[in-house]
Amino acid sequence: MPIVTTRCVVLQTYSYSDTSKILRLMTREHGPRSAIARGALRPRSRFGGLIEPFAEGQATLYVRENRDLDTLSAFELYRERQALGSDLTRFAGASVLCELVMRLAPEHRDDHLFEVLVEGLDALLGASEERVAGTVLGRLWLLVSVLGFAPHLSHCISCGRPISAGESARFDSSSGGLGCDRCAGYGEAISSAELETLRLLVATGDGPPSVNGVQRRILIDFIRYHLAEGVRIRSLDFLARGIR
Ligand SMILES: [Zn+2]
CATH class of the missing domain: 2.40.50.140 (Nucleic acid-binding proteins)
Structure with missing residues:
Protein backbone atom coordinates (compact mmCIF):
# COMPACT_ATOMS: atom_id res chain seq x y z
CA MET A 1 0.00 0.00 0.00
CA ARG A 81 -8.76 29.71 7.54
CA GLN A 82 -11.56 29.19 10.05
CA ALA A 83 -12.24 32.94 10.02
CA LEU A 84 -13.93 32.44 6.63
CA GLY A 85 -16.83 30.98 8.60
CA SER A 86 -17.45 34.18 10.52
CA ASP A 87 -18.85 36.13 7.56
CA LEU A 88 -21.70 34.88 5.36
CA THR A 89 -20.39 36.29 2.06
CA ARG A 90 -16.82 35.09 2.59
CA PHE A 91 -18.09 31.68 3.67
CA ALA A 92 -20.45 31.35 0.70
CA GLY A 93 -17.72 32.40 -1.76
CA ALA A 94 -15.19 29.98 -0.27
CA SER A 95 -17.77 27.18 -0.32
CA VAL A 96 -18.57 27.73 -4.01
CA LEU A 97 -14.83 27.81 -4.85
CA CYS A 98 -14.35 24.49 -3.08
CA GLU A 99 -17.47 22.89 -4.52
CA LEU A 100 -16.55 23.79 -8.10
CA VAL A 101 -13.04 22.42 -7.64
CA MET A 102 -14.50 19.25 -6.13
CA ARG A 103 -16.84 18.71 -9.06
CA LEU A 104 -14.71 19.84 -11.98
CA ALA A 105 -11.00 19.53 -11.20
CA PRO A 106 -9.17 17.16 -13.55
CA GLU A 107 -8.03 13.85 -12.04
CA HIS A 108 -4.37 14.76 -12.29
CA ARG A 109 -1.88 17.30 -11.02
CA ASP A 110 -2.79 20.87 -11.93
CA ASP A 111 -0.54 23.36 -10.17
CA HIS A 112 -2.24 26.41 -11.63
CA LEU A 113 -5.69 25.31 -10.49
CA PHE A 114 -4.31 24.52 -7.04
CA GLU A 115 -2.76 27.99 -6.76
CA VAL A 116 -5.97 29.69 -7.95
CA LEU A 117 -7.87 27.85 -5.22
CA VAL A 118 -5.37 28.67 -2.48
CA GLU A 119 -4.97 32.30 -3.53
CA GLY A 120 -8.75 32.64 -3.86
CA LEU A 121 -9.34 31.43 -0.31
CA ASP A 122 -6.62 33.77 0.99
CA ALA A 123 -8.07 36.70 -0.98
CA LEU A 124 -11.50 36.10 0.56
CA LEU A 125 -9.91 35.90 3.98
CA GLY A 126 -7.93 39.10 3.54
CA ALA A 127 -10.46 41.29 1.68
CA SER A 128 -11.61 44.41 3.50
CA GLU A 129 -15.30 44.55 4.39
CA GLU A 130 -16.22 46.78 1.43
CA ARG A 131 -14.32 44.65 -1.09
CA VAL A 132 -15.62 41.23 -0.05
CA ALA A 133 -18.43 40.97 -2.62
CA GLY A 134 -16.19 42.05 -5.53
CA THR A 135 -13.48 39.65 -4.38
CA VAL A 136 -15.95 36.76 -4.30
CA LEU A 137 -17.10 37.48 -7.87
CA GLY A 138 -13.56 37.99 -9.18
CA ARG A 139 -12.12 34.86 -7.63
CA LEU A 140 -15.05 32.75 -8.81
CA TRP A 141 -14.79 34.05 -12.38
CA LEU A 142 -11.05 33.35 -12.35
CA LEU A 143 -11.70 29.79 -11.20
CA VAL A 144 -14.42 29.33 -13.83
CA SER A 145 -11.90 30.41 -16.49
CA VAL A 146 -9.13 28.16 -15.18
CA LEU A 147 -11.54 25.22 -15.17
CA GLY A 148 -12.03 25.84 -18.89
CA PHE A 149 -15.43 27.57 -18.90
CA ALA A 150 -14.48 31.20 -19.60
CA PRO A 151 -17.36 33.21 -21.11
CA HIS A 152 -16.95 34.83 -24.53
CA LEU A 153 -16.56 38.55 -23.92
CA SER A 154 -14.87 39.89 -27.04
CA HIS A 155 -17.38 39.23 -29.85
CA CYS A 156 -21.12 39.03 -30.34
CA ILE A 157 -22.11 35.38 -30.26
CA SER A 158 -24.81 35.99 -32.93
CA CYS A 159 -23.10 38.05 -35.62
CA GLY A 160 -19.44 37.69 -34.63
CA ARG A 161 -18.85 41.46 -34.54
CA PRO A 162 -16.19 42.57 -32.01
CA ILE A 163 -17.71 44.43 -29.07
CA SER A 164 -15.32 47.22 -28.21
CA ALA A 165 -14.80 49.25 -25.06
CA GLY A 166 -17.55 51.80 -24.63
CA GLU A 167 -20.29 49.58 -26.10
CA SER A 168 -23.15 48.19 -24.09
CA ALA A 169 -24.35 44.65 -24.74
CA ARG A 170 -26.37 41.76 -23.37
CA PHE A 171 -24.91 38.85 -21.47
CA ASP A 172 -26.68 35.64 -22.37
CA SER A 173 -25.83 33.08 -19.68
CA SER A 174 -27.29 30.16 -21.62
CA SER A 175 -25.07 30.68 -24.66
CA GLY A 176 -22.15 31.75 -22.53
CA GLY A 177 -21.35 35.14 -24.03
CA LEU A 178 -22.32 38.57 -25.28
CA GLY A 179 -24.97 39.68 -27.71
CA CYS A 180 -24.46 43.07 -29.38
CA ASP A 181 -27.06 45.84 -29.45
CA ARG A 182 -27.76 45.24 -33.18
CA CYS A 183 -28.75 41.60 -32.71
CA ALA A 184 -32.02 40.50 -31.18
CA GLY A 185 -31.61 38.02 -28.38
CA TYR A 186 -31.90 37.15 -24.76
CA GLY A 187 -29.88 38.04 -21.74
CA GLU A 188 -29.15 40.60 -19.14
CA ALA A 189 -28.55 44.15 -20.44
CA ILE A 190 -25.17 45.41 -19.32
CA SER A 191 -23.77 48.89 -19.70
CA SER A 192 -20.33 49.53 -21.17
CA ALA A 193 -18.96 50.18 -17.67
CA GLU A 194 -20.39 46.92 -16.37
CA LEU A 195 -18.95 45.07 -19.34
CA GLU A 196 -15.50 46.46 -18.56
CA THR A 197 -15.91 45.34 -14.96
CA LEU A 198 -16.94 41.87 -16.10
CA ARG A 199 -13.92 41.61 -18.42
CA LEU A 200 -11.65 42.64 -15.56
CA LEU A 201 -13.20 40.13 -13.17
CA VAL A 202 -12.85 37.24 -15.62
CA ALA A 203 -9.32 38.12 -16.71
CA THR A 204 -7.70 38.95 -13.39
CA GLY A 205 -9.92 37.76 -10.53
CA ASP A 206 -9.68 41.23 -9.04
CA GLY A 207 -13.01 42.77 -8.24
CA PRO A 208 -13.94 46.43 -8.16
CA PRO A 209 -14.66 47.93 -4.73
CA SER A 210 -18.36 47.32 -5.15
CA VAL A 211 -20.49 45.18 -7.44
CA ASN A 212 -24.17 45.34 -8.25
CA GLY A 213 -26.94 42.82 -8.69
CA VAL A 214 -26.32 42.49 -12.42
CA GLN A 215 -22.78 41.20 -11.91
CA ARG A 216 -23.98 38.83 -9.23
CA ARG A 217 -26.83 37.42 -11.36
CA ILE A 218 -24.59 36.98 -14.40
CA LEU A 219 -22.06 34.91 -12.47
CA ILE A 220 -24.59 32.78 -10.62
CA ASP A 221 -26.68 32.07 -13.74
CA PHE A 222 -23.55 31.25 -15.72
CA ILE A 223 -22.31 28.75 -13.11
CA ARG A 224 -25.75 27.18 -12.85
CA TYR A 225 -26.03 26.83 -16.59
CA HIS A 226 -22.54 25.71 -17.54
CA LEU A 227 -20.80 24.23 -14.51
CA ALA A 228 -23.48 22.73 -12.31
CA GLU A 229 -24.54 20.17 -14.95
CA GLY A 230 -28.05 19.96 -13.62
CA VAL A 231 -26.87 19.35 -10.06
CA ARG A 232 -27.95 21.80 -7.42
CA ILE A 233 -24.90 23.45 -5.91
CA ARG A 234 -26.10 24.30 -2.42
CA SER A 235 -23.36 26.80 -1.71
CA LEU A 236 -24.39 28.71 -4.83
CA ASP A 237 -27.93 29.15 -3.49
CA PHE A 238 -26.32 30.38 -0.34
CA LEU A 239 -24.21 32.83 -2.31
CA ALA A 240 -27.24 34.12 -4.23
CA ARG A 241 -28.89 34.99 -0.92
CA GLY A 242 -25.87 35.97 1.07
CA ILE A 243 -23.74 38.23 -1.09
CA ARG A 244 -24.19 41.92 -0.50
ZN1 LIG B 1 -24.42 40.93 -32.97
Whole structure:
Protein backbone atom coordinates (compact mmCIF):
# COMPACT_ATOMS: atom_id res chain seq x y z
CA MET A 1 0.00 0.00 0.00
CA PRO A 2 1.85 3.13 -1.17
CA ILE A 3 2.15 6.11 1.12
CA VAL A 4 1.70 9.51 -0.47
CA THR A 5 2.60 12.84 1.15
CA THR A 6 1.02 15.83 -0.50
CA ARG A 7 0.11 19.44 0.07
CA CYS A 8 -3.67 19.83 0.02
CA VAL A 9 -6.74 21.93 0.78
CA VAL A 10 -9.70 20.41 2.63
CA LEU A 11 -12.69 21.09 0.36
CA GLN A 12 -15.42 19.38 2.35
CA THR A 13 -15.83 17.04 5.30
CA TYR A 14 -18.66 14.88 6.54
CA SER A 15 -19.17 12.42 9.36
CA TYR A 16 -18.82 8.73 8.72
CA SER A 17 -20.01 6.38 11.45
CA ASP A 18 -19.85 7.81 14.97
CA THR A 19 -16.14 8.35 15.00
CA SER A 20 -14.70 8.97 11.55
CA LYS A 21 -14.74 11.69 8.92
CA ILE A 22 -14.64 11.52 5.16
CA LEU A 23 -12.66 14.33 3.54
CA ARG A 24 -12.71 15.67 0.04
CA LEU A 25 -9.25 17.05 -0.65
CA MET A 26 -7.68 19.00 -3.48
CA THR A 27 -4.08 17.88 -3.50
CA ARG A 28 -1.38 19.71 -5.39
CA GLU A 29 0.43 16.59 -6.54
CA HIS A 30 -2.47 14.21 -7.28
CA GLY A 31 -5.56 16.29 -8.01
CA PRO A 32 -8.79 15.69 -6.07
CA ARG A 33 -8.80 12.79 -3.58
CA SER A 34 -11.20 11.40 -1.01
CA ALA A 35 -9.86 10.12 2.29
CA ILE A 36 -11.17 8.70 5.51
CA ALA A 37 -9.82 10.07 8.78
CA ARG A 38 -10.48 7.24 11.20
CA GLY A 39 -11.29 8.31 14.72
CA ALA A 40 -11.37 12.00 13.77
CA LEU A 41 -14.58 12.56 15.74
CA ARG A 42 -13.22 11.03 18.93
CA PRO A 43 -12.55 13.60 21.67
CA ARG A 44 -8.80 13.18 21.72
CA SER A 45 -8.19 12.48 18.05
CA ARG A 46 -4.83 13.60 16.64
CA PHE A 47 -6.85 15.22 13.84
CA GLY A 48 -8.96 17.25 16.29
CA GLY A 49 -9.68 20.71 14.89
CA LEU A 50 -7.17 20.34 12.05
CA ILE A 51 -9.15 18.92 9.18
CA GLU A 52 -11.86 21.53 8.73
CA PRO A 53 -13.07 22.95 5.39
CA PHE A 54 -10.69 25.47 3.74
CA ALA A 55 -7.72 24.28 5.84
CA GLU A 56 -4.44 23.73 4.03
CA GLY A 57 -1.72 21.36 5.08
CA GLN A 58 0.37 18.36 4.29
CA ALA A 59 -1.55 15.11 4.23
CA THR A 60 -0.05 11.66 4.46
CA LEU A 61 -2.33 9.21 2.69
CA TYR A 62 -2.36 5.45 2.36
CA VAL A 63 -3.46 4.86 -1.21
CA ARG A 64 -4.81 1.47 -2.24
CA GLU A 65 -4.90 0.63 -5.89
CA ASN A 66 -8.39 0.62 -7.44
CA ARG A 67 -9.89 2.18 -4.34
CA ASP A 68 -11.46 5.63 -4.45
CA LEU A 69 -11.05 6.20 -0.75
CA ASP A 70 -7.59 6.78 0.75
CA THR A 71 -6.82 6.61 4.45
CA LEU A 72 -5.47 9.74 6.11
CA SER A 73 -2.65 8.80 8.44
CA ALA A 74 -1.30 12.26 9.30
CA PHE A 75 -2.12 15.90 8.67
CA GLU A 76 0.29 18.76 9.29
CA LEU A 77 -1.64 22.02 9.34
CA TYR A 78 -0.21 25.01 7.41
CA ARG A 79 -3.16 27.39 7.46
CA GLU A 80 -6.57 26.91 9.06
CA ARG A 81 -8.76 29.71 7.54
CA GLN A 82 -11.56 29.19 10.05
CA ALA A 83 -12.24 32.94 10.02
CA LEU A 84 -13.93 32.44 6.63
CA GLY A 85 -16.83 30.98 8.60
CA SER A 86 -17.45 34.18 10.52
CA ASP A 87 -18.85 36.13 7.56
CA LEU A 88 -21.70 34.88 5.36
CA THR A 89 -20.39 36.29 2.06
CA ARG A 90 -16.82 35.09 2.59
CA PHE A 91 -18.09 31.68 3.67
CA ALA A 92 -20.45 31.35 0.70
CA GLY A 93 -17.72 32.40 -1.76
CA ALA A 94 -15.19 29.98 -0.27
CA SER A 95 -17.77 27.18 -0.32
CA VAL A 96 -18.57 27.73 -4.01
CA LEU A 97 -14.83 27.81 -4.85
CA CYS A 98 -14.35 24.49 -3.08
CA GLU A 99 -17.47 22.89 -4.52
CA LEU A 100 -16.55 23.79 -8.10
CA VAL A 101 -13.04 22.42 -7.64
CA MET A 102 -14.50 19.25 -6.13
CA ARG A 103 -16.84 18.71 -9.06
CA LEU A 104 -14.71 19.84 -11.98
CA ALA A 105 -11.00 19.53 -11.20
CA PRO A 106 -9.17 17.16 -13.55
CA GLU A 107 -8.03 13.85 -12.04
CA HIS A 108 -4.37 14.76 -12.29
CA ARG A 109 -1.88 17.30 -11.02
CA ASP A 110 -2.79 20.87 -11.93
CA ASP A 111 -0.54 23.36 -10.17
CA HIS A 112 -2.24 26.41 -11.63
CA LEU A 113 -5.69 25.31 -10.49
CA PHE A 114 -4.31 24.52 -7.04
CA GLU A 115 -2.76 27.99 -6.76
CA VAL A 116 -5.97 29.69 -7.95
CA LEU A 117 -7.87 27.85 -5.22
CA VAL A 118 -5.37 28.67 -2.48
CA GLU A 119 -4.97 32.30 -3.53
CA GLY A 120 -8.75 32.64 -3.86
CA LEU A 121 -9.34 31.43 -0.31
CA ASP A 122 -6.62 33.77 0.99
CA ALA A 123 -8.07 36.70 -0.98
CA LEU A 124 -11.50 36.10 0.56
CA LEU A 125 -9.91 35.90 3.98
CA GLY A 126 -7.93 39.10 3.54
CA ALA A 127 -10.46 41.29 1.68
CA SER A 128 -11.61 44.41 3.50
CA GLU A 129 -15.30 44.55 4.39
CA GLU A 130 -16.22 46.78 1.43
CA ARG A 131 -14.32 44.65 -1.09
CA VAL A 132 -15.62 41.23 -0.05
CA ALA A 133 -18.43 40.97 -2.62
CA GLY A 134 -16.19 42.05 -5.53
CA THR A 135 -13.48 39.65 -4.38
CA VAL A 136 -15.95 36.76 -4.30
CA LEU A 137 -17.10 37.48 -7.87
CA GLY A 138 -13.56 37.99 -9.18
CA ARG A 139 -12.12 34.86 -7.63
CA LEU A 140 -15.05 32.75 -8.81
CA TRP A 141 -14.79 34.05 -12.38
CA LEU A 142 -11.05 33.35 -12.35
CA LEU A 143 -11.70 29.79 -11.20
CA VAL A 144 -14.42 29.33 -13.83
CA SER A 145 -11.90 30.41 -16.49
CA VAL A 146 -9.13 28.16 -15.18
CA LEU A 147 -11.54 25.22 -15.17
CA GLY A 148 -12.03 25.84 -18.89
CA PHE A 149 -15.43 27.57 -18.90
CA ALA A 150 -14.48 31.20 -19.60
CA PRO A 151 -17.36 33.21 -21.11
CA HIS A 152 -16.95 34.83 -24.53
CA LEU A 153 -16.56 38.55 -23.92
CA SER A 154 -14.87 39.89 -27.04
CA HIS A 155 -17.38 39.23 -29.85
CA CYS A 156 -21.12 39.03 -30.34
CA ILE A 157 -22.11 35.38 -30.26
CA SER A 158 -24.81 35.99 -32.93
CA CYS A 159 -23.10 38.05 -35.62
CA GLY A 160 -19.44 37.69 -34.63
CA ARG A 161 -18.85 41.46 -34.54
CA PRO A 162 -16.19 42.57 -32.01
CA ILE A 163 -17.71 44.43 -29.07
CA SER A 164 -15.32 47.22 -28.21
CA ALA A 165 -14.80 49.25 -25.06
CA GLY A 166 -17.55 51.80 -24.63
CA GLU A 167 -20.29 49.58 -26.10
CA SER A 168 -23.15 48.19 -24.09
CA ALA A 169 -24.35 44.65 -24.74
CA ARG A 170 -26.37 41.76 -23.37
CA PHE A 171 -24.91 38.85 -21.47
CA ASP A 172 -26.68 35.64 -22.37
CA SER A 173 -25.83 33.08 -19.68
CA SER A 174 -27.29 30.16 -21.62
CA SER A 175 -25.07 30.68 -24.66
CA GLY A 176 -22.15 31.75 -22.53
CA GLY A 177 -21.35 35.14 -24.03
CA LEU A 178 -22.32 38.57 -25.28
CA GLY A 179 -24.97 39.68 -27.71
CA CYS A 180 -24.46 43.07 -29.38
CA ASP A 181 -27.06 45.84 -29.45
CA ARG A 182 -27.76 45.24 -33.18
CA CYS A 183 -28.75 41.60 -32.71
CA ALA A 184 -32.02 40.50 -31.18
CA GLY A 185 -31.61 38.02 -28.38
CA TYR A 186 -31.90 37.15 -24.76
CA GLY A 187 -29.88 38.04 -21.74
CA GLU A 188 -29.15 40.60 -19.14
CA ALA A 189 -28.55 44.15 -20.44
CA ILE A 190 -25.17 45.41 -19.32
CA SER A 191 -23.77 48.89 -19.70
CA SER A 192 -20.33 49.53 -21.17
CA ALA A 193 -18.96 50.18 -17.67
CA GLU A 194 -20.39 46.92 -16.37
CA LEU A 195 -18.95 45.07 -19.34
CA GLU A 196 -15.50 46.46 -18.56
CA THR A 197 -15.91 45.34 -14.96
CA LEU A 198 -16.94 41.87 -16.10
CA ARG A 199 -13.92 41.61 -18.42
CA LEU A 200 -11.65 42.64 -15.56
CA LEU A 201 -13.20 40.13 -13.17
CA VAL A 202 -12.85 37.24 -15.62
CA ALA A 203 -9.32 38.12 -16.71
CA THR A 204 -7.70 38.95 -13.39
CA GLY A 205 -9.92 37.76 -10.53
CA ASP A 206 -9.68 41.23 -9.04
CA GLY A 207 -13.01 42.77 -8.24
CA PRO A 208 -13.94 46.43 -8.16
CA PRO A 209 -14.66 47.93 -4.73
CA SER A 210 -18.36 47.32 -5.15
CA VAL A 211 -20.49 45.18 -7.44
CA ASN A 212 -24.17 45.34 -8.25
CA GLY A 213 -26.94 42.82 -8.69
CA VAL A 214 -26.32 42.49 -12.42
CA GLN A 215 -22.78 41.20 -11.91
CA ARG A 216 -23.98 38.83 -9.23
CA ARG A 217 -26.83 37.42 -11.36
CA ILE A 218 -24.59 36.98 -14.40
CA LEU A 219 -22.06 34.91 -12.47
CA ILE A 220 -24.59 32.78 -10.62
CA ASP A 221 -26.68 32.07 -13.74
CA PHE A 222 -23.55 31.25 -15.72
CA ILE A 223 -22.31 28.75 -13.11
CA ARG A 224 -25.75 27.18 -12.85
CA TYR A 225 -26.03 26.83 -16.59
CA HIS A 226 -22.54 25.71 -17.54
CA LEU A 227 -20.80 24.23 -14.51
CA ALA A 228 -23.48 22.73 -12.31
CA GLU A 229 -24.54 20.17 -14.95
CA GLY A 230 -28.05 19.96 -13.62
CA VAL A 231 -26.87 19.35 -10.06
CA ARG A 232 -27.95 21.80 -7.42
CA ILE A 233 -24.90 23.45 -5.91
CA ARG A 234 -26.10 24.30 -2.42
CA SER A 235 -23.36 26.80 -1.71
CA LEU A 236 -24.39 28.71 -4.83
CA ASP A 237 -27.93 29.15 -3.49
CA PHE A 238 -26.32 30.38 -0.34
CA LEU A 239 -24.21 32.83 -2.31
CA ALA A 240 -27.24 34.12 -4.23
CA ARG A 241 -28.89 34.99 -0.92
CA GLY A 242 -25.87 35.97 1.07
CA ILE A 243 -23.74 38.23 -1.09
CA ARG A 244 -24.19 41.92 -0.50
ZN1 LIG B 1 -24.42 40.93 -32.97
